[in-house]
Amino acid sequence: MNKSNGYLKIGLFLFFATSVVGCKNNNDKIIEEKRDQRPNILFIMADDLGFSDLGAFGSEISTPNLDTLAQEGRILTNFHSAAACSPTRAELLSGADHHPVGLGEMSETLAALPVLQGKPGYDGYLNDKSLFLPEILKDHGYHTYMAGKWHLGLTAQTSPQARGFERSFALLEGMDLHFKASTPELARGSTYKEDSVSVTLPANFYSTNFYTDKLIEYIEHNKKDEKPFFAYAAYTAPHWPIQAPNEFIARNQGKYDSGYEIIRKNRFEQQKKLGIIPQDFEIPDFLPANQLTDKAPLWSELTAEQRKIEARKMEVYAGMVENLDYNIGRLISYLKQNNLYDNTLIFFVSDNGPQAIEIDQRPQYNNSYENIGHADSYVQIGSRWAEVSATPFQLFKHTAGEGASSVPAIVRLPHQYKKVQQSSEFVSIRDILPTVLDFADIQRPTTEYKNRQVIPISGLSWKEFLAGKQSSVRGNTFFFGDELHGNKYIRNKEWKLRYQVYPLSMGTGAWELFDLNTDRSERKNVVSQNPEIVKQLIDEYNVYAQKNGVVDLTAIYSSDK
Structure with a gap:
């Protein structure tokens, strides 16, 4: 074999081998980049x-x-759901x-x-505005x-x-x-669906x-x-x-x-x-x-x-x-x-x-x-x-x-x-x-x-x-409100103003104020001592209620007193 031809063949082999390896590495990189890294x-x-x-x-x-x-992980001691x-x-x-x-x-x-x-937002299901x-x-x-x-x-x-x-x-x-x-008489008639198709529950x-x-x-x-x-x-x-x-x-x-x-x-x-x-x-x-x-x-x-x-x-x-x-x-x-x-x-x-x-x-x-x-x-x-x-x-x-x-x-x-x-x-x-x-x-x-x-x-x-x-998530100047069944509250970082309907929810039918810095367990109502804070929080609750279309049920429940 001609020595120069032998070197040429070896060189071509190494070139192609290196090229193939390189392509493989590049392909791996492309695949890795395409793999979704989101959690x-x-x-x-x-x-x-x-x-x-x-x-x-x-x-x-x-x-x-x-x-x-x-x-x-991390425990959150002040996480809030709805009621x-x-x-x-x-x-x-x-x-x-x-x-x-x-x-x-x-x-x-x-x-x-x-x-x-018939009131907006009172549909009883998650509506199409969501x-x-x-x-x-x-x-x-x-x-x-x-x-x-x-x-x-x-x-x-x-x-x-x-x-x-x-x-x-x-x-x-x-x-x-x-x-x-276990028997038809005990069934509540609840609906179970898998992928929108009605199903029967297994015996176990x-x-x-x-x-x-x-x-x-x-x-x-x-x-x-x-x-x-x-x-x-x-x-x-x-x-x-x-x-x-x-x-x-x-x-x-x-x-x-x-x-x-x-x-x-x-x-x-x-x-x-x-x-x-x-x-x-x-x-x-x-x-x-x-x-x-x-x-x-x-x-x-x-x-x-x-x-x-x-x-x-x-x-x-x-x-x-x-x-x-x-x-x-x-x-x-x-x-x-x-x-x-x-x-x-x-x-x-x-x-x-x-x-x-x-x-x-x-x-x-x-x-x-x-x-x-x-x-x-x-x-x-x-x-x-x-x-x-x-x-x-x-x-x-x-x-x-x-x-x-x-x-x-x-x-x-x-x-x-x-x-x-x-x-x-x-x-x-x-x-x-x-x-x-x-x-x-x-x-x-x-x-x-x-x-x-x-x-x-x-x-x-x-x-x-x-x-x-x-x-901080909300800073020091936020207001947060909620309402359900006529029970309602508005709070900021320091104070919570709540209203419990009477008598269905252990309520007084009046606003109650609690200092969240010292009384998150809501033991001491300080509404009479803080009229300016109460007024501010009521105003903020009204803003919340108007923005979210909350229907006021106070008149309905106050008739029970």
């Missing part, structure tokens, strides 16, 4: 879970998975106050309030999944699919049994287990395409009726025999120890006897049989919360096992505080002591355990008290494994949409989206605050 988003919502019901928030209930999430289920969910998906987007009043109560029917977080995310390259409680509309036009969820398994109404009804259905299975199934189906996902785990636990698998009830046997006062005191002291509340925080007294609590005396006033039943209720409730925590652990373990956890932004919140009013009694169920918590029982925890659940705050779901809207909240940032100091910054469920859009690098819509006029976002993003680049 996955997992939003977990519990139902009627009180502020003190997690171990990380002072509870004796065992919640190791959520406690670990808190250790890897009840569907208004909170409307604010989550719209980023706006619940009134103009259709949930000025819950669908269940609109029928009893003719004055509200932005829809899943729709925005889907339009910008995200997979969108949900499993659980919808409560934002019963029609095809108001379904999860219509609002942007790619896959969904939804309970359309606001509640149901947690097990499949238990709500929290099943919704977790579905969400994992949806994520698993598309995980290989490496697009980010938004997964909404809309659990129905621990909403009444309190029902739980036997093994979770058994874990708590005897734990609540000491009664309301001692459990509440223990939680309160643990909250101080954990730094959830300041050392000088004062807990409000148990509520006095009235039309809501006359059937709920304090522990010392109960008979031995009554104590036995009351303790059993809380054993079941604790079992529901522990099962919820177990399933959240399953979800997080799945993400970790599939290398999805690191790049996932996780939120955990409750939709409102605990339910206290024992409504919707159903005599066809077996509510004997031995059967409480089983599939054919229909029991609620009642007002005294609700006060324990809301520790250290006053009042509960549906009211204007802190116990209604101050709920446990945890956020864990992508690639975060070290706990950040808990935050007492005032934040709201309305803030989730703008926060998520910022993390997803999506420009926020203003007053129009896809040729549709929409209610502007009123929530604020936490992204810079959570990253330590901003000292």
Whole structure:
């Protein structure tokens, strides 16, 4: 072989080999650049879970998975929901106050309030003026999944699919049994749909287990395409009726025999120890006897049989919360096992505080002591355990008290494994949409989206605050208002002015003022000592109400006095 030809062949071989390797490296780089690096988003919502019901928030209930999430993320001690289920969910998906987007009043109560029917924003479902977080995310390259409680509309036009969820398994109404009804007489007639198709529940259905299975199934189906996902785990636990698998009830046997006062005191002291509340925080007294609590005396006033039943209720409730925590652990373990956890932004919140009013009694169920918590029982925890659940705050779901809207909240940032100091910054469920859009690098819509006029976002993003680049979300001069069922409040950084209708919500039918710097538990009404502050806050409430189309129900409820 001619030596020069040999060198030429070797040179050509090296040239092409180098070129091929170079092309491969360049292709890898192109593929890497095309791979979507935006975070996955997992939003977990519990139902009627009180502020003190997690171990990380002072509870004796065992919640190791959520406690670990808190250790890897950040506890928010001043996060606020709306006062009840569907208004909170409307604010989550719209980023706006619940009134103009259709949930000025819950669908269940609109029928009893003719004055509200036909008024703008009082639709009883999430209307077309709303932005829809899943729709925005889907339009910008995200997979969108949900499993659980919808409560934002019963029609095809108001379904999860219509609002942007790619896959969904939804309970359309606001509640149901947690097990499949064992007989037709016990069924509540609730509607379940998967991707807008009606479905029948399997025989082994238990709500929290099943919704977790579905969400994992949806994520698993598309995980290989490496697009980010938004997964909404809309659990129905621990909403009444309190029902739980036997093994979770058994874990708590005897734990609540000491009664309301001692459990509440223990939680309160643990909250101080954990730094959830300041050392000088004062807990409000148990509520006095009235039309809501006359059937709920304090522990010392109960008979031995009554104590036995009351303790059993809380054993079941604790079992529901522990099962919820177990399933959240399953979800997080799945993400970790599939290398999805690191790049996932996780939120955990409750939709409102605990339910206290024992409504919707159903005599066809077996509510004997031995059967409480089983599939054919229909029991609620009642007002005294609700006060324990809301520790250290006053009042509960549906009211204007802190116990209604101050709920446990945890956020864990992508690639975060070290706990950040808990935050007492005032934040709201309305803030989730703008926060998520910022993390997803999506420009926020203003007053129009896809040729549709929409209610502007009123929530604020936490992204810079959570990253330590901003000292506050709202600053020192904000005003924030809300209203539901005629109960209303307006607050700023220092003061809260609330109005509780009389007598339905433990109210006086008059404005009450509380100093949030020293009295977030709303123990001391200082309205008479601060007339100028009261006037300013009433003026600000009126601005809020006018802007959001709030119908004033004062005249209706004042006639009950």
